[in-house]
Structure formats: C-alpha cells, structure tokens
Amino acid sequence: xxxxxxxxxxxxxATLLALAIAALIALVFxxxxxxxxxxxxxxxxxxxxxxxxxxxxxxxTMVLSLLVGMALAWALxxxxxxxxxxxxxxxxxxxxxxxxxxxxxxxxxxGRNGWIxxxxxxxxxxxxxxxxxxxxxxxxAHVILDGAFAARILLARLDAIPTSRLKVGQxxxxxxxxxxxxxxxxxxxxxxxxLGAIIFLLAFTSFPIVLLLGGGPANQTLEVAIYSxxxxxxxxxxxxxxxxxxxxxxxxxxxxxxxxxxPPAALGRSVAPTWRDGMTAQALAWLILVLSILxxxxxxxxxLVDGIAGGFARVLSQASFWQATLTSLAIGxxxxxxxxxxxxxxxxxxxxxxNPVLRIGLGIPAFAYLAVPAVVLSLGFFLLxxxxxxxxxxxxxxxVVIANALLALPFAVATLGPPLDAIxxxxxxxxxxxxxxxxxxxxxxxxxxxxxxxxxxxxxxxCFSLGDLGVIALFxxxxxxxxxxxxxxxxxxxxxxxxxxxxxxxxxxxIIVFVGLPKLVERLSHAPRG
Amino acid sequence: xxxxxxxALAVLVAGVSGLAVAQDKPVxxxxxxxxxxxxxxxxxxxxxxxxxxxxxxxxFVGADSSISTLRKVQLEGASTEADILLxxxxxxxGEARATGLFAxxxxxxxxxxLPEAWSDAQFxxxxxxxxxxxxxxxxxxxxxxxFEELIALPDSVKIAxxxxxxxxxxxxxxxxxxxxxxxxxxxxxxxxxxxxxxITREWSESYALFLDGExxxxxxxxxxxxxxxxxxDDHSIKAALFEEGHFPQIExxxxxxxxxxxxxxxxxxxxxxxxxxxxxxxxxNWMFPxxxxxxxxxxxxxxxxxxxxxxxxxxxxxxxxxxxxxxEMLAAVQ
Numbered sequence: 001x002x003x004x005x006x007x008x009x010x011x012x013x014a015t016l017l018a019l020a021i022a023a024l025i026a027l028v029f030x031x032x033x034x035x036x037x038x039x040x041x042x043x044x045x046x047x048x049x050x051x052x053x054x055x056x057x058x059x060x061t062m063v064l065s066l067l068v069g070m071a072l073a074w075a076l077x078x079x080x081x082x083x084x085x086x087x088x089x090x091x092x093x094x095x096x097x098x099x100x101x102x103x104x105x106x107x108x109x110x111g112r113n114g115w116i117x118x119x120x121x122x123x124x125x126x127x128x129x130x131x132x133x134x135x136x137x138x139x140x141a142h143v144i145l146d147g148a149f150a151a152r153i154l155l156a157r158l159d160a161i162p163t164s165r166l167k168v169g170q171x172x173x174x175x176x177x178x179x180x181x182x183x184x185x186x187x188x189x190x191x192x193x194x195l196g197a198i199i200f201l202l203a204f205t206s207f208p209i210v211l212l213l214g215g216g217p218a219n220q221t222l223e224v225a226i227y228s229x230x231x232x233x234x235x236x237x238x239x240x241x242x243x244x245x246x247x248x249x250x251x252x253x254x255x256x257x258x259x260x261x262x263p264p265a266a267l268g269r270s271v272a273p274t275w276r277d278g279m280t281a282q283a284l285a286w287l288i289l290v291l292s293i294l295x296x297x298x299x300x301x302x303x304l305v306d307g308i309a310g311g312f313a314r315v316l317s318q319a320s321f322w323q324a325t326l327t328s329l330a331i332g333x334x335x336x337x338x339x340x341x342x343x344x345x346x347x348x349x350x351x352x353x354x355n356p357v358l359r360i361g362l363g364i365p366a367f368a369y370l371a372v373p374a375v376v377l378s379l380g381f382f383l384l385x386x387x388x389x390x391x392x393x394x395x396x397x398x399x400v401v402i403a404n405a406l407l408a409l410p411f412a413v414a415t416l417g418p419p420l421d422a423i424x425x426x427x428x429x430x431x432x433x434x435x436x437x438x439x440x441x442x443x444x445x446x447x448x449x450x451x452x453x454x455x456x457x458x459x460x461x462x463c464f465s466l467g468d469l470g471v472i473a474l475f476x477x478x479x480x481x482x483x484x485x486x487x488x489x490x491x492x493x494x495x496x497x498x499x500x501x502x503x504x505x506x507x508x509x510x511i512i513v514f515v516g517l518p519k520l521v522e523r524l525s526h527a528p529r530g
Numbered sequence: 531x532x533x534x535x536x537x538a539l540a541v542l543v544a545g546v547s548g549l550a551v552a553q554d555k556p557v558x559x560x561x562x563x564x565x566x567x568x569x570x571x572x573x574x575x576x577x578x579x580x581x582x583x584x585x586x587x588x589x590f591v592g593a594d595s596s597i598s599t600l601r602k603v604q605l606e607g608a609s610t611e612a613d614i615l616l617x618x619x620x621x622x623x624g625e626a627r628a629t630g631l632f633a634x635x636x637x638x639x640x641x642x643x644l645p646e647a648w649s650d651a652q653f654x655x656x657x658x659x660x661x662x663x664x665x666x667x668x669x670x671x672x673x674x675x676x677f678e679e680l681i682a683l684p685d686s687v688k689i690a691x692x693x694x695x696x697x698x699x700x701x702x703x704x705x706x707x708x709x710x711x712x713x714x715x716x717x718x719x720x721x722x723x724x725x726x727x728x729i730t731r732e733w734s735e736s737y738a739l740f741l742d743g744e745x746x747x748x749x750x751x752x753x754x755x756x757x758x759x760x761x762x763d764d765h766s767i768k769a770a771l772f773e774e775g776h777f778p779q780i781e782x783x784x785x786x787x788x789x790x791x792x793x794x795x796x797x798x799x800x801x802x803x804x805x806x807x808x809x810x811x812x813x814x815n816w817m818f819p820x821x822x823x824x825x826x827x828x829x830x831x832x833x834x835x836x837x838x839x840x841x842x843x844x845x846x847x848x849x850x851x852x853x854x855x856x857x858e859m860l861a862a863v864q
Contacts, residue, residue, distance in 0.1 A: 215726070382602075
C-alpha cells in the first residue's frame, strides 16, 4: 500500500488551479459563441479525412521522436566530450525556436539548394531529390523539434540516477544492454507517456510547418481549417465546432497519458560516470551522437551561418531590435515564473494524491493550450478583454504572459511531474513519519532534488515565450513588439537578411539560456542553507 | 514569486501604456496590416506628413493581416476605436462593403492612374500592383508566357504559392486563374499541381523559398523586383508577364461609420491619395502609386514591365462564389 504524506492544501490548490484553467477555456468559447452573429456557414471541411491524415502524421511523429529521443539521451548520458553542454543546449533549443526558423534551417541542409545537395553536386555532379517536402518533410522537421526535446527531458532523468544505484550495477558487471534495461529504462519510462502526449499534440496541431513542408492540401491539420473559418469565412460557430472536435481528439490522447502512473524511480545527483560500457556500446553511442549532430544540429547551425551572412550590424543598430529584445526578455521572465508557480501547484498536488481519478483530473489542464487552437485562444482572449473593458494596449502584455505560461505548462509539468511523483512515492513513508510541514518538505526535500529540473523548466518556458507569437495577432500595436514578431515583420517587408540575423540572434539567446539557466538554478538549489 | 511576477507585469503594462500621447489634439486611429504600420512601412512617413498639417495625432494599429483588421472591426462593432480601415484589397472590399460599416468618403479623386477606372463611394485606393510569378533571370532566362506554358514545363520546375484561405496573394492567384479561365480553372489547377512545391500560409514564407533557391518561381507582385533593384542593386529577379492578362491587387482605405472624426478621416484619405502622400508608398510598400508621380517615382519602378491587360471580376460574383472557388481549387490540387 502506497503511503503518501498528508497534504490537503496541495491537493486543494491544484484542484482550484485546474478548475480555473478549465473555466478560462470555457470562457474563451463562450466569448466567441457570444460574438458569433449568424447561425454559422456550412462547414466545408472533410473532418474524418483530416483527422485520419493528422492522426497518422502525429502518431508517426510521436513514435519516431520518442525512439530518437531515447537513443540520443542514452548516448549523451554515456559520453563526455568537450562542448557537450553546448551540444545539449543546441538540441534543447530546437523545440523553442520558432517552427519556421527550424523549417528553413532544415531546407538549408536538405533542400534542393541545400548544403547536402551542393556538396554532392560539387563532388559527384549528382542532385538528390529533396526529402524535405511532403509527409517525410513534415516528419523530419517535427522529429528535429520534438526528438531533440524528448532527448533533453530524458537526459535529465538519466542524469538523475543516483550514483549508488550505478555502483551496484557496476559491481554486478551488468552488460550495456542489461544496464539500459534495468537502470536506464525504469528511469525514463515514467516520462514517456507525458512526453508522448505532448509530442502527439504538438504534431496534431502543428500549422505553419505542415503548410510549408506539406506540399499542399493533401497534408493538413484541423488547425488550418479552424484558422480559415475564423479569418476568411468569419464563421465563428463553425470555428468553435471544429475547435471542439480537435479538443475532443486531444482529450482522448491526454486521458491515456494521464492515466499512467509513473513507476517509482530513485533520484539523486549525478556525477561524471566512472562506469564505462563495452566498446561496441561506446561505438554505438558515438554513432548516434554524430548522426544526431548531423541531423539535428546542422539545421540550427545553418540558421546561425545565414544570420551571420545576413549581417548582424544592420539589425544591432536598430532601436526597435533592442526594444523588442527588452520586451521579449521581460515577457520571457514573467511567463517563466508564472509557469513555474502553475506547474509546481499542479505537479505537487498531483503527486500528493493516490486517487486515480483526481490524478487524471489534475493532469488534464496542463495540456489545455496544446489542444485549443491558437487562433481560437487569441480571438477568445481578445473578446474577453473587450468584455472586461480593459484597453487592448494595456492588456496585451498580460494576455501574452498568461498565454505563454499556458503554452509552456505541459512541458513544465512533464519535466517536474515525474521526479516529484517519484519523491512522494519513494519517500512518502519517511516524510509522513517525520511529520514535517508541506513547506519544509518542499524546501528541504523536494527543491534540492528537483533543482536541476526546475532550472530546465525555467529555461524551457522562458525560451518558449521568446519564440512564441501565437496569441498576439489581434492585439498587435506598434509599441508592443517581441523578437519573433520583429523577425516576421522584417520577412514580410522583403528584409530577409534582417530576418535571418534576428533568427540567429534569437537562437543564440536561446542556447545561452539553455546552457546557463539549469546550471545556475542547480547551483542555487544545492547551495548550503543555514 | 507571485509578487515578483506581478511587479514585472505592472512595470510592463505601465511602460506600454505610458506611450500614450498628449490628449488635447484629436486622435485619428487607423487599423492596418502589420507591414504597413511597421517601422519600414509607409505608416511612419505618412503619420509624420499628415501630422505636420492636421493638428492631430495619427495612431496606426497593426493586425497580422488586412483580413484580420476587418474581422477586428466587425467584432468591435460600433464601439471600435478605429476611424479608418486601411489595407483591404479588391478581393475582400466587396465583403467589407456588405458589412455596412463603411461611410461614404465624399471625396472627388481626379488624376488617379489605376489600371481600371475608379468610382467607389466608400473606398479610396492608395496603391496597386498585379499578381505575377517571379523568376530569377540568371537561372530561368526564358520564363513561361502564360499558364499553359507554365504547365507544359518539366515537373522539375517548382513554384511556391500561398494558401488562399490565409494569404492575400493566394486569394489573388485564385481570382486570377478564375478571371482568365472561368470554368476551365480546375483544369489549370490540376495542370499546376505537379509544379507546386508547396502552398504556404503567408507570402513571406513562399518568397523565402524562392530566394533560397528551393522554388524556381513564386507568386508575388509585378512590383517585387523593385525592392531588389532599390535595396540590393539586384536586377536578376523579374516578374513573368502572362498573355492572359494579370489580376490586380488594388489596396484601399475606408472610413468607418462609427467614427466621430469623419471630416479628419476624409482629410487623411485625401492626403493619402495625393501626390505628397503617394510619394512615400513605392519604396516603403513596394507597390505602384495611384497617381502619376513623375520624377518623384523611384527609378527602380520606372523600368518595371507592366502587363498589357488587366483582368477583373465582378464584386458580387466574388462575394457569392469565393467559397466554392476555394473548394474547387483545393480539390484540384489535393
């Protein structure tokens, strides 16, 4: 029988937060339906076809990303080399970089006129058909984004395997395969359902990448149809109907993911490994790493190269660039802290209860933003702000912070949830017998153990806010401009060199945060306290 | 930490709203698309030019597209702050007119040099261009001369176009094909299908594919080459002129009935369509001016080849059939 510390306050606050998020989403839909004037046009969308196509694409993306992510996390956990932190940061940066930037990075490598084709043409005089368009193009881009993200999250789980456990394994002379099966797999398994759900939902609702690389309407998502219903047809009732369909499908995925109870995993601090696998396993790890760098890191490197070629000077001398940078940093910091609070409330509450229904209930709201189409959320927020009578200009930053926090929430909960669950399950009895308060439990037990994860989570949500421009469309004012918005405006004004430079600077900023922030927070969380 | 976040927010909100202007002058609020209001767009010089004489403050508010500005005004209804909606084009002007939200501008506009005669009680045109496929004359010295020649090219030739449901030029191409081929439109689309590299959400994405060399041609405007001539001294990017004629994009602005600044708004529209206002348009919005600027027209525009024939479609026809035409196009390229 599982013994958990008695924490009614944690469960209550998590429940309240879950209800608040559900209420917010309900309000968004209510506001849109309220504004819909007509009975709604005829929906011209072949929903079953779209659902089938999207489910296949999202399912393949999920399976491939998880496999690639596990392989890469395993390789990175085993290998130590110069520049490892930078490589880890670069991989993690993929998911928070605006999708368009990654997609164009992919094309610079794999496109008809990309690096690979240029090399092959120079060396062999052969042009390879570009694999970057069609379903395989979508999958390639999605796996670059999501596989590398999965690797980063899973690497954190592997790095948290306690040294004592590794020592036992080493003394038993486990083979590389046994070590993976008995030590690594249990550590990663708990994160897979949440990760899988996130990746599925991201791919299911992906929009610009699917249109850019999909090659035409044969590859589409419901999100495109919803976008068109809101903007071109102005059929708000139809848009709500489509959005609810999307939410329904996403809910099934979320329910399945939330129903899993992660297996107890021990936690600890990792030190540089002294336990080396055999030669074959080491060679395999290097192979995986080199392939991943070629596949994942090169597109991002090409973004940097294009940016440098575009010329930083022109961009850096613009006042608007610095203003946009400051706005982005402020928005990023505010949403990162808000995300941390929301994620801790949900994850601590969820870890404190053994009731399966409540656990599912508390797991769902984290995914709200992924299931609700961005254009619907943007429209709903816009209408709500108007109903409340707040000036649009003043509300824009607040709305963007809330939206960004909701966007980062599933990632944050996926990062913090499994380790907090593991603590409650493996040390529940001890905590209960100590009779310490919830606060003391957090400060003395949980915070030191999940410090690394909190740093990773802060970096994730900070960078998500840097890269996102989903909800701001209707709120746009000239004075409120974030870096990605500036980038898109430059691209829309023919200034592709400026756009490339901004994309590169955004990526550099992201990598700095990803390398620096987790280290900083880990150091803080292990600082001696009196 | 809650406290920190709320302080950060408060500072942010204060910072943004602190940019409010002196309130003793009347404020003219203009909703437009992002590109127009951005620092590189015509919004900045037009604001400066008009404010010099109007004793007022011009406030441009950008949305992600011109369709979005219309939707925003429709949602806000009579309570909207907007006095003017700027940036609608011929493809959606009819739908905008049908909302009944627009007032008559009451302006007499002599001397317009548009490809078609202009007599519109609600909308004032401020720039135009024709939709056209761009090609790089270094890699494609001889472009196709019509849609059928484009279709007859080998399938390795790729074009990038935009989704008519999300991008104005995408919609423009749809109307272009319809105006040129009528009932044969599905046949043309089916012929184009193997050439279509991809159909992007926005113009900027497909244009980037073209510049990166991923696509041989991209749907854009006959005036696009002017940017490359003006900013990069690159004369290799050209618009391919088609014998069928080209569909134009004429961008317009209109005054909202709900505005309490009718007179000021009309003055702005008159300024917008005057030679003085038009001077800033070509090298900021990369479109042709609607009046003859003479020597004030930048040289980069002077030698741009212009289509011999401008195609048109009836406004009522567009409103009634747009959805069906989009379905027809999507089904043909599926």
